[in-house]
Amino acid sequence: MSTIETMSHLSALQSSTDLLSTSTIIALTIFFSLLCACIIVGHLLEENRWANESITALLLGLGAGAVVLFVSKGNSSRILVFSEDLFFLYLLPPIIFNAGFQVKKKQFFKNFTIILMFGIFGTVISFCLISLGAFFLFKRIGVTSLNTQDYLAVGAILSATDTVCTLQVLNQDDTPFLYSVIFGEGVVNDATSIVLFNAVQSIDINNINALISLKLLGTFLYLFFSSTFLGIAAGLLSAFIIKTLYFGRHSTDREVALMMIMAYLSYMLAELLNLSGILTVFFCGIVMSHYTWHNVTESSRTTTKYAFATMSFIAETFIFLYVGMDALDIDKWKASRASAGTFVAVSSTLFALVLVGRAAFVYPLANFITCIKKRDSSNIEFRQQFIMWWAGLMRGAVTIALSYNQFSNSENKDTEDSALMITSTMIVVLFSTVVFGSITKPLIEAVLLRHTKPNVSDATDIPSLEDLRIMFIENGEPSDTGENQPAAAACRRSGLRLLLTHPTWTVHHLWRKFDDRFMRPVFGGRGFVPFVPGSPTGAADETSRT
């Protein structure tokens, strides 16, 4: 028996990972190392005005892509291939669910009309403008092989905003109005642009008439309401199950697992029923935070609050890292065969269209809202309009996923121009996130905070002190204790007058009455839980939240 033979045995034994494919492990190790690096670097740059987590992840991803490109001698920059399935099945749901779970519900519903106007009409306006602009301008640049459907798809693709960057900078407590509007618009916008995109992909371009357009609108409304309904139903079901069976009696793990799985299930079910999973899981999050969250034990509450936020945080970082690494994919660049000039021309055209498309609805709609709501003193100042415009300029992972779907899967198309469109979209995403994203924080400071007059820069339609009080107890609306009696009594005395002068507040009050009388006894929620272990949580939660 020679030594060499023994050595070969040993080395074979040492490769104790025959069970797993080595390339997968290498890719995962590199990727998770980068994720770690992102978190640490992002933390160190926290105080930096120009950087944030998204930009860090994107740049780290670009850097890693460059290293891989260098190591593989220009053959490949990819460790992981951008997969729409991974994005839509596993990364997007936790982000949107957490958004619904953590949103300040009162602010969100107070501005619901504005959010819907921006999210739906705004996106449609932007879609039309970008499609038209691309249709007329691209031919002059030399991009000729795209058909009408492609142009419409470009409009839908570039209407999908990515507000993650902005929300990392805006503060929910300093500027509640702006935060809730931009955030809410982002969610509705995602849903709208994905619905638009699917409509564009499935429609016969040559046979469009008024009836079909109307039917499309009907379908959109159907999607919107049934998705919302499904999300609410899933949330209520989870609240009912946990309240009735009272899981906390046995196990925190089970409660947390059930909330997590039911939320994910609502998304999957919506996708299965061809609804908008994003809207469903968003409303599921809202309902869960309103009812289910109050039915579980103290430790489950803390765990869900932070675990959902962590999952969302990891998914966001993952996406930006992923996009950064994918950007340098050399095959795509080669496939387009375009000159640097064409890249710049197409990208800057697209970006200009994004700028114009957003300006074309933000300013008119904001002024329109100011006009019709004059009696509520809820005028949106120009500098707020500017921030609203700016906040929606970034494009992100949804844009890239849709762009891949449109331009990489179709075999019957001119591959050169398709590759050009993918790379140009990529440039728009990178440029808007890195450049615009890094200017956002200083810009918001300059525009908003320097001119700030306390409680004036934010539109409020009820007296600010009352607003503040309700916001403090908003996490779970208070039960009918003594301190609310004066307000309730005042309302009863002059219900009609209030409805005229403070419509939102009155709707909120009516909802609270309905909620207290019919919903909470069945589904739980603050003040209606079977048993609350530990101390009162509301105050403690508010302090720990700051």
Added chain:
Amino acid sequence: MSTIETMSHLSALQSSTDLLSTSTIIALTIFFSLLCACIIVGHLLEENRWANESITALLLGLGAGAVVLFVSKGNSSRILVFSEDLFFLYLLPPIIFNAGFQVKKKQFFKNFTIILMFGIFGTVISFCLISLGAFFLFKRIGVTSLNTQDYLAVGAILSATDTVCTLQVLNQDDTPFLYSVIFGEGVVNDATSIVLFNAVQSIDINNINALISLKLLGTFLYLFFSSTFLGIAAGLLSAFIIKTLYFGRHSTDREVALMMIMAYLSYMLAELLNLSGILTVFFCGIVMSHYTWHNVTESSRTTTKYAFATMSFIAETFIFLYVGMDALDIDKWKASRASAGTFVAVSSTLFALVLVGRAAFVYPLANFITCIKKRDSSNIEFRQQFIMWWAGLMRGAVTIALSYNQFSNSENKDTEDSALMITSTMIVVLFSTVVFGSITKPLIEAVLLRHTKPNVSDATDIPSLEDLRIMFIENGEPSDTGENQPAAAACRRSGLRLLLTHPTWTVHHLWRKFDDRFMRPVFGGRGFVPFVPGSPTGAADETSRT
């Protein structure tokens, strides 16, 4: 424009999930619905003596498989295909990490010798016996096409115990000794059997001599120690990073994300370096709970404790469901072409070998330990030995994964006997989990609790009151406050005598001194955190844990 055309447009629009493949969505929806059902049914059966979560999941999986088989008219029972990658990359790491994170460290290290003896020597003995038994018995049944390597693999495959079932029944507080030994053995056993399996797969059977056996032992020790070292290093690194940069200043999400990702990274890194990822991630969990956990904020602590447990819980349920659904895979049963008699013969032979193989090391080793440790009064009673034997009879997902690896990937083998081996392994797993698993709870009650004498049925080598006190403060060892001074002084006075009479206690004391003087100032840990927000956590945690 006809109505039909309009309808087709609308239906096309409604299929807004062109982005995702429908089959994936259906599979995921069904699977997550079943997961939900498992949790709810498992909760409802909590008080039931015969059922537990694993059995529920397994039976639900079997039921779902049967339904799919019926719906597809006998063509397929599969929704998801059992994938080793999924198992080893995503499901196993959270389970093992959580095991390390939640283990009572003091008990674990007190019984470290016993755990290592059972986990390493025990597994090897079991491996030899099962291999030999299969070699001699299978030919009589009519299974002839297996070669020596296959028989050795069968030994390794069936030596991998699955103690999840037992641990769901045993109580860490009632029977700390049994719990820590069975649990610790389970972890070491997993590692040992996987290492053995890899050794068997890579070795040249015809050239075995004493030198190679010795080298194999050396390699095993190398794997064991380097894996452990890597896990400890990863844990310490995470503690150091979080302590130095103090993430809590900014964000709970970041701390939790970093702990999660670094733990996962340690597993991946170990697999990349061809070490045992299971051991690495287990020790990473132990170190993280000793140092890192104390460096994060109060809310991060609650979140990590329950989020890790929830992830492990979901992964476990997932695995059992998965195995249940996979069991009825019709192709495998058809491929083996064996008669029902052969199935029964092979399976019962394997199961008998498992019973004998385990008995062959539990009783001798336990009595051996009782002999050499007589002075510590740590004799292991016969009924404890019986429970130790019983607890390791269940076979689980590791067995199935290894069996697939051995018998389904190899192309140059007789497929009939390979399929027979896979299905027989499956029968052993199902039978042992469902039948033995459901008897476990009543059995343990009958054997242990009826005969229980308080604090006697459990072997303790230090006075029980002192033990109790240390166990209460074990979660983070106490800093040098006044109450520990008498014990410390007593120890200093009679260090040598104590080392002789209470070796474990003395080692623990020395470790504590080293920990307090060198480790904690660098890596944090209880009493050495830069800033503790909120109230003292130890007591609160102990109460919330019950």
